[in-house]
Amino acid sequence: MQKLRDNRKSRVDELVTDILSTNKPTRKFLPHPLTEDSLYQTISGYTNDVQVQNFLESGCAVCGLLTTKSCLHKLHTVAFDRNLLVPDTPITRVERRCASDHILSQPGSVLLPHCNDICVECMDNLQTGKLPADSLANGLWIGEVPSELQGLSWTENMLISRVKHNYCIVKVHLSGMSKMKANVVSHSLPMAKVYQALPPTREELSKVLAFMYIGPNVPTQKEFQRTPLLVRRNKVAMALEWLKLNHADYADLEILYKNLSEYPPLVVVNFTQSMGSNKDPESTAVNDDEEDEGTE
Template identity: 65%
Template sequence: MTRKRASRAKQTHKAINFPPSPLDENLTDATVRGFAEDIQISNFIESACTVCGLLAYKSDMSPLADANIDSTLLIPDVPVTRAERQATTDPIRPLLGPVLLPGCDDICKTCLEELSEGKLPPDSLANGLWIGEVPPVLQDLSWTEKMLISRVKHNICTVKVHVSGMSKMKANVVSHSLPMPKIYHALPPPRDDLDEVLAFMYIGPNVPTHKEFKRTPMLVRRNKVKEALEWLKLNHEDYADLEISYENLDAYPEDEPPVVVNYTMSMATNKDSEATAVNDTEEDEGVEDGDCPFVVHGLTGTYLEHLGKVRPYEITARAVEHFKSQDVPLAVPVWVWWT
């Protein structure tokens, strides 16, 4: 060992004081006080930015009224918004003023920095990402109802409802892409066409009745579908030339699924054996009353694997453009249309 290395080792040995001395009261109080401040609920509350609509910590946001920005930057040259129409006689016109998220008054740091520099934030709603609020007629749609109002069928879905011997119900939906998407010019599609893109499996101790069907996401409310299609025809540009087939709609039953029910008798648990631990002693999954919870599994890994290599705002833009290209109404939450 050289003299220099030996000297360094000696200095290091002297710098280590083990075991360390106990904390004094002042340092202990400061540590506890700092920890308590860091875990305050206010530090974890999130809110949506009125400019981009993305969630951010409330503590990191600023009131839009106090921000020194040029609001004209949020008024696009080409209209990206559209006022809701109630009748065919109503004119098609954009919303007036800056494109902001209704009901939100705060702005995130990223948008504030961009606007302060006189730039339009890439994630801003004014940058072609506005989709509007979800109207009541498009809310609370069942899984099957969402399929009936989609102009493009680009996925095949298999719905499995499993009822355990303890009468607990749960459901899973597996969705994968069609080789060739099917585009409809009249909606809802004929009832027979639904068998090509939707399959329903029911596993349980008894043959399902109307009571069980009512708890699944497979029923169709004809009036709900009618109101949704009429609203989309008035307010969504991709539905302007849509023909609403009331004859096809009347062919859908309201008290049973519109597709064939593949029933399998089983008294076993509804837990997935591959995902259950050996020492698992919990009860069966699902609920005994009310709507059946279900999980959607989309086989989209190949399509999405490259998106992690781009910036977040590009992922958002690509998602919006993808659903636009599929003639999917973006006036509703995007996750709805993974059918």
């Protein structure tokens, strides 16, 4: 023990000699207070960085991406060849309301509607005579999202997509009949499924979507209304009809109203009885004293 102590002491002595022997200039422990100049620079640098235009974002009319206002310029003040934004082949479409309407493309430059700004990146590209890779005119135009395609539930989105890449398993926990928690697990399909006719039959859908319901009782209509698995038949029919009229990839689609009428308001459910809490004990925080997770 004594030997160990001696060894340690000699090591400390060595270190102290090392430090003392280095010829570093001695530094005063307390640094000098800030000069008025550096104080002014620090404060004005900070106030410039927190200006509201460094945080506010707005869209770029050329690429449609959200950009901070400090990096945007007014489109009409920037000089470049406007013809760069006019595509050689039509890539836009005027919305059709019925099958007898002609397919027309929007005339002129492809720009984001109601937007008058351009981002620095698009401006630099256009001023050197190049079409920006992210620009809407470079085949990325999709148009405004119509009301028919807004607010679709997760299952409704699955019913209208022509290509399915994944198997999905949805697990909904409900305990005490008060709170609900849902998890979705997706696995990629070995080969993507492409549908010539939509919506798929219920059996077809059950091959790519499984729904497990875990709770103390068999789920009732009230619980179903809160899940992301509702199917509103008229909403799906309207979305498919709109896509067939307006989306080039849906033009040859067959809409199977018979399949749609087979769907109940909710897709097939496997029910498992459970009285416990819906919380995962391994991922619960120490200060988490709620009985269950989820929405009331």
